Amino acid sequence: MSKAVNSIVSQSRTIRPIAASAIYGIAAYGDKLWAIDPRNGYLLEIDPLTDNTRILNSKNTADFIGVTGLAIAENTLWFTRDDNVYFCNLINNSWQPQLFIRLYYPADGIAVWQNTIYITCQKTGEILIYSRKNGEKITHFYLPGIGINNITLRNEEIWLADDLEQTVYCLEKATGETIFSVLTPFESPTGLTFFTNTETGEETLYIAYANREIYIRDNPNADPSHELQYRDRTFIHPLHFYYNQEQKYALSNGYLVEVLYTEEIAPLDPIELPNLEWRIALPAETDRQKIREITSIGLPFTEEVNDGQRIAVFKFDKFNSEERYIFGWKAILEVWSIKYQITPLDCENEPELSSEYQQKYLVDNDNLAMDKDLIISAASDAIGRETNILRKVYSIRNYVYDKLRYGIRPHIDTPDIVLKRGVGSCGEYLGLLLALCRINGIATRTVGRYKCPPHPQQKNLPLLPDFNHVWMEFYLPNFGWLPMESNPDDIIEGGPYPTRFFMGLAWYHAEMGKGVPFTNLTSNGLLIDKEQVSIGELAINHVRFIILDELKPS
Structure with a gap:
């Protein structure tokens, strides 16, 4: 594989809006960012250079409580709340919402391009496209992820930020087909916009994040005085990305x-x-x-x-x-x-695995119980009648997620014991994945060993991981080794499961050994x-x- 792209130190800063508890939609307007705080109903004007924050709708914040999507086009503010899409005229600064359309399901994000309105809806899994002139539906595209999506437009592209997938997608505006996707450096992205610096002309993709974080509070009225608490965490951070179309992968921050x-x-x-x-x-x-x-x-x-x-x-x-x-x-x-941009169609004519790789990566060399009837039967059930190698791996991953839930174990048991128990650590998820893939003729290997604590804003401080960690790589003869996490995407009981770490890894993975102890x-x-x-x-x-x-x- 090729080495990572050349890099320079990022000079971009994190924007922390004052008094905001959660940011769920952002839009560029002149030399400022506008953002919505749905908990307080604040429509905020934010200076990206200083964090200076102003509440624009100070007299009618109640009208903006629960708003999730935000867009600005031709002196008109558009936003989504519940099942409704509203707009406001920015010329008179009245901030009185006018109803544009009422949908059958909750609307999440909104973007506007000339006479076309784009609305994301997690409930239907679609991008709904309406005419701005008459409010009639034109068509729809399917959302590539499973979470709540916010949306923005740039030239001939649709850009989405999916909060569960921790992913930003770039789609063709004409067809809705995914061009590429990148992982965000933080969890729960809730808004996105392209902002152009009026002085330098530099364009930056800003992503909003909203979540809760744990902290230790010193409470003088309690004994002991230190107690665990949660607090809101919201900020806006630039997303840097690089798409290598020839080698079919994209890098981010x-x-x-x-x-x-x-x-x-x-x-x-x-x-x-x-x-x-x-x-x-x-x-x-x-x-x-x-x-x-x-x-x-x-x-x-x-x-x-x-x-x-x-x-x-x-x-x-x-x-x-x-x-x-x-x-x-x-x-x-x-x-x-990293996120690899390979589809099942790219894998229709995969050549046979070489004899060298068959001998190294299709054998039971790590107590995988591949000779047990339970595992042999599971390997067959996991893929059904699927013949495409990429879909096989995806089906095996989903099968393992259906059968297991995560739990720390004092030692690693063999896959047959783990499958019967229904609970496994990352190493036990990995063992079952390896066994089922190898029985189905898919070369796999173990990768690890540690993850940096995912706190990228805590610079120059020692960060100590709580556990070691392992994941896997599977081999496609036409493309090489591709990563797949062992268990972190198993976050929804019974699915659907995110695909953020299927052919993808976050920045905090440190690869210290591939297929070797x-x-x-x-x-x-x-x-x-x-x-x-x-x-x-x-x-x-x-x-x-x-x-x-x-x-x-x-």
Whole structure:
């Protein structure tokens, strides 16, 4: 795969409207942004350079409570509330809504292009297109995601922000076909607009976000005084993106991240291991991840390559449990969100998998229980009569999500036990996905190992992940390896499930090993089985992320 696109440090700023509790629609108007706060009914004018905020409808905020979509065209303000679409004349600043049309289902977002009105509706899963002149429906397009969508238009394109999919879609305005999609760096995008700086002429795609965040409140009237609380979080942030049409992927907001992985020797029992070699996988170079620098921590290491993956090798002539060491590596990475733009039609003529890949990626080499009747039957049920390889993977993912719900386990059980239990960790979701794909002739491999805590605005602070994490890649002979998350898209009981991480990864995934063990030990050249000596019994690992800068494509 090619390396990540060249990048520069982003100079764009996050806009935090004053007094806003939630922003659900934004529009550019002159050198300002207009936004709607549906909880308070505020129509806000926001200066993107200073955050200075003004309430425009100060005398009739009640008319704007519950508004979700916002658009401005030819001195007319358009908005959606419940089943209705309204407009206001901006010339007289009366802010008195006039009804344009009443729908059968709630209207979410709105955009206006000349004499055409575009309205998104999650209930029907459609973009409804109406005539501005007579209010008659012209046609409709299907929404590509499953969440609530806000909408804006640019030239011959429709742009959507889906709150559940955490995705922005670019569609052809004439046909509604998806051109490409990108992941947003934050959850719950609720509005979008293109804003042109009147001084520089630079165009920026701004995305609004609205959610709640957990924080620790110091309550002097309670004992203990610290208590867990929720508060509203809303802001507007630029979305940077790059679409590689030839290689069929799109990148969005990148970050320069320092990743540190170390082992602290602290054996539970006395032990001696002669000629010990301790291997730790190094970060990989991919379409979405670029290595700027790698240095050793504590002790020097040599490098070896295993199946294309770089491995750090730490050597101990005579490992003794009485001695203490800290050793590992520190990497400076460019990480991006990525979304591959491959459709089932692109996979109609996939060649047969090579014999080398069949021997490596279609076998049970990790206690996958592929010989168990329950798993063999599940592999058949998961795909039904489907023959297209991409649809097979998608069907297998949905089958696993239907059968499992997420839960942390003290250890990883085999897929047959997990399927019977109906509860699994990320590693157990992964094991079942691997087994069902491989039985169906789809090459798969494990990828991991950690995710940076997803707080991109907390720069230059140490961020410590709570858990390790694994996901998978599946192989399409015409395209190569494609990512798929193990469990994070399983968020709706019984579906439908988001596809944000199907052929996509968020910026916070750190790829540290593809199809190879993240760590292993050898003594006198022989692999040490974890039943003999567990790494967890020898050392404590320390993982730390520091976000240094936000990046955008150069």
